[in-house]
Amino acid sequence: MEKKLSHVTPAGAARMVDISAKNPTVREAIARGTVNMLPSTLELVKQNALKKGDVLAVARVAGIMAAKKVPDLIPLCHTLNIDSVTIDFKLNKSNIEITATAVSTGKTGVEMEALTAVSVAALTIYDMCKAAEKGITINGIYLESKTGGKSGTYQRKRP
Amino acid sequence: MEKKLSHVTPAGAARMVDISAKNPTVREAIARGTVNMLPSTLELVKQNALKKGDVLAVARVAGIMAAKKVPDLIPLCHTLNIDSVTIDFKLNKSNIEITATAVSTGKTGVEMEALTAVSVAALTIYDMCKAAEKGITINGIYLESKTGGKSGTYQRKRP
Amino acid sequence: MEKKLSHVTPAGAARMVDISAKNPTVREAIARGTVNMLPSTLELVKQNALKKGDVLAVARVAGIMAAKKVPDLIPLCHTLNIDSVTIDFKLNKSNIEITATAVSTGKTGVEMEALTAVSVAALTIYDMCKAAEKGITINGIYLESKTGGKSGTYQRKRP
Amino acid sequence: MEKKLSHVTPAGAARMVDISAKNPTVREAIARGTVNMLPSTLELVKQNALKKGDVLAVARVAGIMAAKKVPDLIPLCHTLNIDSVTIDFKLNKSNIEITATAVSTGKTGVEMEALTAVSVAALTIYDMCKAAEKGITINGIYLESKTGGKSGTYQRKRP
Amino acid sequence: MEKKLSHVTPAGAARMVDISAKNPTVREAIARGTVNMLPSTLELVKQNALKKGDVLAVARVAGIMAAKKVPDLIPLCHTLNIDSVTIDFKLNKSNIEITATAVSTGKTGVEMEALTAVSVAALTIYDMCKAAEKGITINGIYLESKTGGKSGTYQRKRP
Amino acid sequence: MEKKLSHVTPAGAARMVDISAKNPTVREAIARGTVNMLPSTLELVKQNALKKGDVLAVARVAGIMAAKKVPDLIPLCHTLNIDSVTIDFKLNKSNIEITATAVSTGKTGVEMEALTAVSVAALTIYDMCKAAEKGITINGIYLESKTGGKSGTYQRKRP
Numbered sequence: 001m002e003k004k005l006s007h008v009t010p011a012g013a014a015r016m017v018d019i020s021a022k023n024p025t026v027r028e029a030i031a032r033g034t035v036n037m038l039p040s041t042l043e044l045v046k047q048n049a050l051k052k053g054d055v056l057a058v059a060r061v062a063g064i065m066a067a068k069k070v071p072d073l074i075p076l077c078h079t080l081n082i083d084s085v086t087i088d089f090k091l092n093k094s095n096i097e098i099t100a101t102a103v104s105t106g107k108t109g110v111e112m113e114a115l116t117a118v119s120v121a122a123l124t125i126y127d128m129c130k131a132a133e134k135g136i137t138i139n140g141i142y143l144e145s146k147t148g149g150k151s152g153t154y155q156r157k158r159p
Numbered sequence: 160m161e162k163k164l165s166h167v168t169p170a171g172a173a174r175m176v177d178i179s180a181k182n183p184t185v186r187e188a189i190a191r192g193t194v195n196m197l198p199s200t201l202e203l204v205k206q207n208a209l210k211k212g213d214v215l216a217v218a219r220v221a222g223i224m225a226a227k228k229v230p231d232l233i234p235l236c237h238t239l240n241i242d243s244v245t246i247d248f249k250l251n252k253s254n255i256e257i258t259a260t261a262v263s264t265g266k267t268g269v270e271m272e273a274l275t276a277v278s279v280a281a282l283t284i285y286d287m288c289k290a291a292e293k294g295i296t297i298n299g300i301y302l303e304s305k306t307g308g309k310s311g312t313y314q315r316k317r318p
Numbered sequence: 319m320e321k322k323l324s325h326v327t328p329a330g331a332a333r334m335v336d337i338s339a340k341n342p343t344v345r346e347a348i349a350r351g352t353v354n355m356l357p358s359t360l361e362l363v364k365q366n367a368l369k370k371g372d373v374l375a376v377a378r379v380a381g382i383m384a385a386k387k388v389p390d391l392i393p394l395c396h397t398l399n400i401d402s403v404t405i406d407f408k409l410n411k412s413n414i415e416i417t418a419t420a421v422s423t424g425k426t427g428v429e430m431e432a433l434t435a436v437s438v439a440a441l442t443i444y445d446m447c448k449a450a451e452k453g454i455t456i457n458g459i460y461l462e463s464k465t466g467g468k469s470g471t472y473q474r475k476r477p
Numbered sequence: 478m479e480k481k482l483s484h485v486t487p488a489g490a491a492r493m494v495d496i497s498a499k500n501p502t503v504r505e506a507i508a509r510g511t512v513n514m515l516p517s518t519l520e521l522v523k524q525n526a527l528k529k530g531d532v533l534a535v536a537r538v539a540g541i542m543a544a545k546k547v548p549d550l551i552p553l554c555h556t557l558n559i560d561s562v563t564i565d566f567k568l569n570k571s572n573i574e575i576t577a578t579a580v581s582t583g584k585t586g587v588e589m590e591a592l593t594a595v596s597v598a599a600l601t602i603y604d605m606c607k608a609a610e611k612g613i614t615i616n617g618i619y620l621e622s623k624t625g626g627k628s629g630t631y632q633r634k635r636p
Numbered sequence: 637m638e639k640k641l642s643h644v645t646p647a648g649a650a651r652m653v654d655i656s657a658k659n660p661t662v663r664e665a666i667a668r669g670t671v672n673m674l675p676s677t678l679e680l681v682k683q684n685a686l687k688k689g690d691v692l693a694v695a696r697v698a699g700i701m702a703a704k705k706v707p708d709l710i711p712l713c714h715t716l717n718i719d720s721v722t723i724d725f726k727l728n729k730s731n732i733e734i735t736a737t738a739v740s741t742g743k744t745g746v747e748m749e750a751l752t753a754v755s756v757a758a759l760t761i762y763d764m765c766k767a768a769e770k771g772i773t774i775n776g777i778y779l780e781s782k783t784g785g786k787s788g789t790y791q792r793k794r795p
Numbered sequence: 796m797e798k799k800l801s802h803v804t805p806a807g808a809a810r811m812v813d814i815s816a817k818n819p820t821v822r823e824a825i826a827r828g829t830v831n832m833l834p835s836t837l838e839l840v841k842q843n844a845l846k847k848g849d850v851l852a853v854a855r856v857a858g859i860m861a862a863k864k865v866p867d868l869i870p871l872c873h874t875l876n877i878d879s880v881t882i883d884f885k886l887n888k889s890n891i892e893i894t895a896t897a898v899s900t901g902k903t904g905v906e907m908e909a910l911t912a913v914s915v916a917a918l919t920i921y922d923m924c925k926a927a928e929k930g931i932t933i934n935g936i937y938l939e940s941k942t943g944g945k946s947g948t949y950q951r952k953r954p
Binding site: 639640641642643644647648649650669676677680681684687689690691693694697698701702705708709710711712713747748751752755756758759760762763764765766767768769770771772773774775776777778779782790792793 | 798799800801802803806807808809828835836839840843846848849850852853856857860861864867868869870871872906907910911914915917918919921922923924925926927928929930931932933934935936937938941949951952
């Protein structure tokens, strides 16, 4: 099977792919990403969480809102109505793992919504911790899985 | 020196840091990130570039526009007037390196603008290539350097 | 029946409620609010209206546009396609009563759209009259009624 | 002194007031508002807060972000760079009092930013509690005080 | 048949037309517009295109993104989910002809999406060429054709 | 003097021009445009205006708000703080002439703000009149004059 880019015409010009002939189905996408920081920086996030602080809540809200802004951020993405977005954080010793799950009933997938939610939640954590550590690094943003739509289920292979 | 989070009150609540007493200075920030993909996927991007295609142009525009949207994306970031944003791509065998440079004259830095430009350019490349490869991974988004402002110059240390 | 908050997980974290299993129905919501001002300030609004002025038209447009911005303003609200918004003003001696009616065909209600339309129309009236009176007060923003959806019809009880 | 509406021309047409000849000064505005609900609904908010839940954090973020969206919401408001926004909640027996403080250094005041922050924080509380009580009412949104600018200091009179 | 304005009430007030009773159909709209400039300015665009430059790609992206922003730009337009947008440029000796095609499956047409895509692509060309020629003029923005919906097919008559 | 495009690098890539070294000055731009329609359609607009209707007020608000959205619409435009926007309409027998004036104190001009205000006001008139006449055409959008900035005053030559 020949691989090709769907968002450009044969002449190479950008286009929004025509989905008018597709059928609406329930679609789900799960994306992951990691924010790496010094244990001492991560300790500040944990202390804030312990005293009912807002740091992770702000990052979660930022990620959820960013999923809704995808058509405004990613030029060739379709506008779609999202049924659900959830964002989970796992705090390890020197990193925070972010998982975002997006669900939609429509003619196009929600991979970009899940990936964007992870990215903006990660950027928000960077923003809130940058006074303590400028070297924080965002790593490994990828699609974990997707279901629904004509191309069916995708599950990322473990290395 | 005690490390702390600047975007939360002592009680842990989110706040936008008060910058009214700061002086405007010229500030610059450079951020980096990498999009890893199969050589066969990257070949599609290169072929599109060869025939004057839009793939990298779309990613560049998306990154520049995203830098301007930072106050709307990252909840506690200040609105600021950006003087300049540039985005460069380096196409290697199995990845695309993205570098974004943001400049502003103001009371707060442009680190988040540069990091967001890189992130959204990377997400746009993912979007335009995902029909060919869903396993594309975004890696190593970090601040390379910043200048200006009270905290002065920061240069990321090479490992 | 136990009352609970639908927008948080059992652990307390914010989430966008999953509506993927719900059926689309026609939904309507009516919201009300009042802007209280001095009779002399209200007289200015009336004089502007008499000479075909724009004050109430601007407030009406602001309210209608705000209804469309709800997913961008209220963090956990779903994106939805609004079928109709209308905004009416009743000018009394020392207040303006605002009524907004929103209609949508979808899986989630339009209460927030109607309430937000009223709120932003009220804020716009404040903005346009604040040079004359800074003490203007917005009062009594509430949901008058809603129809459609699984929870059915709601009608606010008169005191 | 004759009272008049500054946002309309003598002919009654809407206009954005020309501030090009004004000098930038530090300006602050404080606004207030109240969300009235049943004690049993407010108990749910308190329980969520007790277990480090996100309800008030989401409302706070929504209010802060809304302050930055004022030029996009209130048609004749100027774009301005906000130096700081903070939002405080006081939980009483049957209501939540919201106070928003906005600071800016510029040629126009931040009254609308503070009032809009209160309004959207209140709407967000409504949204998160509406599954428990649809009769929640938003009351008494007003400007508490402002400082800076040519018109100087304003302090709301206590009744 | 009496002609009338659909977006105002009999009393003359603005309203968003109620489309809740309409049936979704596939709808397409094609709009055109022309950007007139000196042959020497157009030569710069052609040279940029020859060396795989971004000028037309940026204008194309701007037009596509603007089509998605219509509900936020045109006050009484409905939010809708666009299935496809494409933008084509034809470079003549002293003008660039722009054609935009928008497709949607829904209860309201996409004329405004196609017309707005043309307008913003034209404005973007102006922006990118204005350092070379300030006298560039945008002309002849009109609807070429539409299909779908209750009013059926429209085809602009040739003069 | 050699003409060139300022928004692309020598290699042809899009960039936001660096204005960090420029000095802020007061700048003004005036733009014009015309909406051509049948006299019978224009009569509907006049009748609406006669009964204090909202048609022209909605178009005026749309134009003013669009001027504030320029950085979000035109990819390489800088964010700037607008001091003033006014929009005037002149109703002739078979067309409406639109004039927009934008003022800003800053490091970059407001030509795009004035041109965009005219364009979106024109599109809004189209939207509100399209039920009566689909053949309405927008013509002659151009910059009438600009003052301020290093390039100084520009005045369009009369043909």
